[in-house]
Amino acid sequence: MSDAAKHLPRLTAAVVPLLVLCALPFYLESYWLRIGLFSMAAAIGAIGLSLLSGTAGQLSMGHAFFLAVGAYGYVWFSGDPGPGLPPVVAMVLAVLLAGAAGGLFSPVAGRVKGMYLGIATLALVFIGHHLMLTLDGVTGGFNGRSVEPMEIGGLVLDSGRDDLVVLGVPFGAEERLWYFGLVLLAFTWFTARGLLRGRPGRALAALRDSETAASVMGVPVARHRSSAFVVSSMYAGLAGVLIALSFRRVVPDHFGLVLSIDYLAMIVIGGLGSVGGAVAGAFFVTALPLVMAKYADQLPLVAAPGSPDGSLGPTEASRYLYGAAIVVILLWAPDGLHGLARRLRSRLRSRLRREPPAPPHGPGPAEPVTPAPTTTAPSVPVKEHTP
């Protein structure tokens, strides 16, 4: 088999979803596109958090803070109280600002470990929320600020004054932002995979598995911990910019503890340490409540909004389902969706292999391929680092 033919399945596996994603704005309502946009923003942030928690083994619950720094940074840099820079420049500066905020926290992030860091970063969420309310010259206080639309080479990503129509489909804000989000997500995906598979990723994984061993091998512990934190905050900042652009208004209450916990849930549901898993988890956690809120009144036992007291409203129904989904998924697959997919794939492969001619040594070689849960299960959730 030639090289090209060998790469063909992998290439199609990468290109087909991309084509589908590019085609979606031509078919979907703007409601669904908005859900998609929120999910993309969440995916970018989740990839960043996954670098930190899944690879470096550091738990962070302060992600909402860095998202907020990115979002407010963009708004301030591009907006009226603020220098009013071109949006692209403002975006880059906002990402750098989020990185700098992560760097400021690095004296803590470099020294404090695991669960301790998780709670320490919780502080950032509360302090950040306090700052957002207090510095109302910059942040607009409780009511927040509206967001300048992104502009690239004269094309404003807004429901704009120009009535752009592509192939008979009117292109409003959601359609335009969709492609922008896709580009950002693709950028994040490839840079994160590059980081994970390269030298830094290996150093971080070594650090996670054994700090002592890693430092003996010459990995500077504190520096790697804090730089993982900085990189993860920069991704969070980028996600914050996209969130700001798709909401068109930033308010302090969005960036609360709940958001941080959602991000943590995303990467754990997706499967720690995997870029694909983080994206899947982000879509799951972001889209599920929105989709459920849309269809909740059609579920059995759920009353329409505004029904008498004591009946189950759609918002509550979607919260119940969300909570239950987290519990059920993690009990069923403690290594997350990524681990689930991997097990399905290996089971499928072993079945395919078994079917054609009988294996040379009887049933023997086919059996071990089906994962033996006793040997893989305990090590999988933290060990896994193949993106």
Next chain:
Amino acid sequence: MTGLLDTLLAGLALGAVYALVALGFVIIFKASHVMNFAHGSMLLLGGYLTAVLHEHLGFAGALAAGVLATAALAGVVDRVLLQRLPQDPRAAHVATIVTIGVDILLVTDLARRIGGDLLSLGDPWGDRVRTFGPVTVPDSRLAAVAVSALVIGAVFALFRYSRWGLSLRCAAEDTEAAALQGIRLGRTRMLAWCLAGALAALAAVFLAAFPATGLERTTGQIALKAFPAAILGGLASPVGALAGSLVIGLTEAFVITYQSDLHVLGDGLSDVAPYVVMVLVLLVRPNGLFGAKGAARV
């Protein structure tokens, strides 16, 4: 001077209540390496049951029922959900996220039942106050300090002298060796969860008592302030939880009293101050005040 004494007492009472919650975190963490995010909603459940039942059973009966039910729920959550997960300390974050799921379920349900109401728990202290010379103290605060001191003392005695306490300390030291000695890890763990649940339910009573106006659906969020208290002292150290809670309680009370002087820093500073103190302490001692620096084995 009176202001200072008042503030000190308020801080002490607040710290005593936080200590009940933070001790629960520490017990659970010691037994299972899990940070229990459902602690706030368990606290709320205890308070809610007490509030609903006190007209039928009287305060003491309702409190007992609330405490027992919450303890049972915590035990069930551990036994039925968390003990099914892989028992690797490094995989503890999975269990932590599962508790977040449990928290979402519980809080949604309780918030739906409580709605916008303020529930009275029917506690015997009411709004009575006592005057000692220049200082006036609400009875409920005195009760909070006294009951917490008693209960925490009892818990420490349990740790030190009971078979369960010994099992727990052994299991925390070396799980494998403990299992080989015949310690029933599952049961030890579950009992730890039950105890923590009971403490949380007890804390709910004092959080809803005077000078607070009653139990509302956001009362459970108080657990978020016990997080810094638990971390500050060192997550695996019960004594640390106690010390951390007092530090956090006093910090909060002082910031509330002197808020007007600190107005430059914005409103609502008392909600942020505990976290600032925590970060400062962690900068100096990354494992908390009483946390042992784990020895690394190569």
